[in-house]
Amino acid sequence: MQVHKYDVVIVGAGGAGMRAAIESGQRARTAVLTKLYPTRSHTGAAQGGMCAALANVEEDNWEWHTFDTIKGGDYLVDQDAAEVMAKEAIDAVLDLEKMGLPFNRTPEGRIDQRRFGGHTRDHGKAPVRRACYAADRTGHMILQTLYQNCVKHNVEFYNEYYVLDLLIVEEDAVREDGTPYKQKRVAGVVSYDLASGELHVFQAKSVVFASGGAGKVFKTTSNAHTLTGDGMGIAFRRGIPLEDMEFFQFHPTGLAGLGILLTEGARGEGAILRNSEGERFMERYAPTIKDLAPRDIVARAMANEVREGRGCGPDKDYVLLDLTHLEPAHIEAKLPDITEFARTYLGVEPFTDPVPVFPTAHYAMGGIPTNITTEVLQDNDTIVPGLYAAGEVACVSVHGSNRLGTNSLLDINVFGKRAGIAAAEYSKTADFVELPEDPEAMTRGLLSGLLEGNGTERVAQIRKELQDTMDANMQVFRTKESLEQVLNDIEKFEERYKNVTVQDKGKRFNLDLLEAVELGFLLDMAKVMTVGALHREESRGGHYREDFPDRDDEKFMKHSMAYLDSSVTVGSSAESVAGIRLETKPVVFTRYEPMERKY
Numbered sequence: 001m002q003v004h005k006y007d008v009v010i011v012g013a014g015g016a017g018m019r020a021a022i023e024s025g026q027r028a029r030t031a032v033l034t035k036l037y038p039t040r041s042h043t044g045a046a047q048g049g050m051c052a053a054l055a056n057v058e059e060d061n062w063e064w065h066t067f068d069t070i071k072g073g074d075y076l077v078d079q080d081a082a083e084v085m086a087k088e089a090i091d092a093v094l095d096l097e098k099m100g101l102p103f104n105r106t107p108e109g110r111i112d113q114r115r116f117g118g119h120t121r122d123h124g125k126a127p128v129r130r131a132c133y134a135a136d137r138t139g140h141m142i143l144q145t146l147y148q149n150c151v152k153h154n155v156e157f158y159n160e161y162y163v164l165d166l167l168i169v170e171e172d173a174v175r176e177d178g179t180p181y182k183q184k185r186v187a188g189v190v191s192y193d194l195a196s197g198e199l200h201v202f203q204a205k206s207v208v209f210a211s212g213g214a215g216k217v218f219k220t221t222s223n224a225h226t227l228t229g230d231g232m233g234i235a236f237r238r239g240i241p242l243e244d245m246e247f248f249q250f251h252p253t254g255l256a257g258l259g260i261l262l263t264e265g266a267r268g269e270g271a272i273l274r275n276s277e278g279e280r281f282m283e284r285y286a287p288t289i290k291d292l293a294p295r296d297i298v299a300r301a302m303a304n305e306v307r308e309g310r311g312c313g314p315d316k317d318y319v320l321l322d323l324t325h326l327e328p329a330h331i332e333a334k335l336p337d338i339t340e341f342a343r344t345y346l347g348v349e350p351f352t353d354p355v356p357v358f359p360t361a362h363y364a365m366g367g368i369p370t371n372i373t374t375e376v377l378q379d380n381d382t383i384v385p386g387l388y389a390a391g392e393v394a395c396v397s398v399h400g401s402n403r404l405g406t407n408s409l410l411d412i413n414v415f416g417k418r419a420g421i422a423a424a425e426y427s428k429t430a431d432f433v434e435l436p437e438d439p440e441a442m443t444r445g446l447l448s449g450l451l452e453g454n455g456t457e458r459v460a461q462i463r464k465e466l467q468d469t470m471d472a473n474m475q476v477f478r479t480k481e482s483l484e485q486v487l488n489d490i491e492k493f494e495e496r497y498k499n500v501t502v503q504d505k506g507k508r509f510n511l512d513l514l515e516a517v518e519l520g521f522l523l524d525m526a527k528v529m530t531v532g533a534l535h536r537e538e539s540r541g542g543h544y545r546e547d548f549p550d551r552d553d554e555k556f557m558k559h560s561m562a563y564l565d566s567s568v569t570v571g572s573s574a575e576s577v578a579g580i581r582l583e584t585k586p587v588v589f590t591r592y593e594p595m596e597r598k599y
C-alpha cells in the first residue's frame, strides 16, 4: 500500500481548491489532488465576471450586494454567509489584483465593472455595475493567476489523481444534553493515479473538498465533461448529508441545441432577448430590470415563450439574443470569446444577426453542507473535525435556491481562502487520525467490480439515457409525474449499472474505467436532486413545480438535507424514496424578512 502523509489534502485544483492551497501552502504541508491538470478545471471556462461592491464606476456597497444575493436566492440563503461573502468580496478581488490578475480597466486605471443579472442599486431600484471582469475570460485569468501563485508557494500537486473515497472513522460521543451519537472524524482520502492505475492513500489531518459541480447529470449543459459530482457523491456515500440538491440553475443563454454558454455579461453590456415576434419579452416578466432579472426568472420566461408558441426557428424551440444594436468594436473588446462561439458553433454572425439561445444546465446551488468557516456538517448541529468544503461542491448556502451571476467566482475565492486558512490552522493542533484497517477496501471493491463485470450494458448508453430523462423531466418546469418518471428511470439505470462492462481492462490511463465510476456518482446525484425536487411541493428560485406554482414559506422555508439510508425502501413516501432519507435545516436570518420577489 502506498501511503502519503500531509497536514492538509485538498481535493480539486479549480478556483476554490487553488485559492485554499495558496493559504494552506504557506501555513502547513499541503497536497492538492486533482483529476484534471489544474489549469483545465472548469473555473477556467467562466466568462463574465466576479462581483464585489468596489463602487469603482457607480455608487455601491456590500449591504446592497448582500440584499441582492438573498433576494436572488429567493430567501433560502443563509444570511450570515451572504454577509460574509459580500463583505469579503472586496478583498477577494484586490487579492487577485495583487497576485497579478489583468482585470479590464476604466480610463482612469481602476478595475472596470459591468452589469449582471439581479445585481442592483439600493435594493432593486436599477441594475448596478458590480462585476469585475477580464473580457469574457475572467475564469481563465483567475485560474492561471491562482496556479502561478500556487507554484510560487511550492504547493505540491498530484495531477490526474482521482479521489474515489473519503476515509472516515466514527467515535462514540455524547451531546451536551446527554444523548449519545457517533462523531465522524476524517483520516484521509484514497485516490487512483490515472497514469499507473495504482491506488494511493493520503493520510491527512485536514481534508478540503473543492471538487466542483455535477452538471453532467443533464444533457444540455454548459458544464465540462468532467463535472460528475464526485466530491458530493463520495461524501454522501460516507454518511455526510447533501443540502438543497433540488436547486439546480439553468442559465438562460446556452447556444440553442448545444448548451454552450454565452455569458450573461452580454446582456450586462446591453444585449436583449427577443421572441419570434421580435418582442423584448422580458419587459413583461420583470418590468424594472428586464433582461437583467435573475437567471431562474429569465430561464422560465424563455421556456414559457417557447411553450406559448413564440419560439423561433423551424421548430420554434429557442429565442434570440440580440446584440446587433451594439457597436461591433464594443462587442469585440468586451465579449470576444462568446461572439466567436456563436460563429463557430452556430455559424451566426452576432454583429448582424441575433443568436439562437435556450436555457442550459449550469450550476449546483446545493452540495456538501458547511458553516461559514467551511467546516463540513455531519448533521445540523455537528461538524466533522478536519473536514472542509468550498466552491461549487459545497453548500454554505450563499446562493439559496438561485445563484446570481458572478457570485460563484466570488464564492470560490472567499470560501476557498477561508477553507485554506481553517484547514491549515486545524492541522497545527490536531493529531492524525489512525487510518481504518484496509483503507483501500471500498475503492478496490468498486474498481474490481467494474473491471470484472462482463454484462452487456454500456456506460455511455446509460449516461445518455440518464441525461435524456433529466432534460425531459427535471428541467425548468417540473411536476410530480415528471419527477416520479425520473425516479423510475433511475431505478432501472441502477439495475443496469450493475451489469456494465468496461472494455479496457488495462492499468494505464484507463478512462473507460473512470467513466464507469463517474456514472455511479451521476446516478447518485441525479437521484438525490430528484427526490429533493419531489418532496419540495412549492416553487422557489430555480425549482419550479407546475403543480405547486407558489412559494410556500410556511412549509418550505428550510433547507433540505438528504442522507443515504439503506433502511428506507423504494417508494415509501415523498419524504423518503429509495435509500434516501430527507430531513430539513433551518435557514439563518439576520436582517431581511422574506418578501415577494418582484423585479
Ligand SMILES: Cc1cc2nc3c(=O)[nH]c(=O)nc-3n(C[C@H](O)[C@H](O)[C@H](O)COP(=O)(O)OP(=O)(O)OC[C@H]3O[C@@H](n4cnc5c(N)ncnc54)[C@H](O)[C@@H]3O)c2cc1C
Pocket: 011, 012, 013, 014, 015, 016, 017, 033, 034, 035, 036, 037, 038, 041, 042, 043, 044, 045, 046, 047, 048, 049, 050, 138, 139, 161, 162, 163, 164, 210, 211, 212, 213, 222, 223, 224, 230, 231, 261, 263, 362, 363, 390, 391, 392, 393, 405, 406, 407, 408, 409, 410, 412
Ligand atoms: C461555462 C461556464 C461559465 C461560467 N461563468 C461564470 C462567471 O462568469 N462568473 C461566475 O461567478 N461563475 C461562473 N461560472 C460558475 C463557476 O465558474 C464555477 O461554479 C466555479 O468556477 C467552480 O469552481 P470550483 O473550484 O468549485 O470547481 P472547478 O473549477 O470545477 O474545479 C473542480 C476541481 O476538482 C477536481 N476534481 C473533481 N473530481 C475529482 C476527483 N474525483 N478527484 C480529484 N479531483 C477531482 C477537478 O480536477 C478540478 O480541478 C461558470 C461556469 C461555467 C460552466
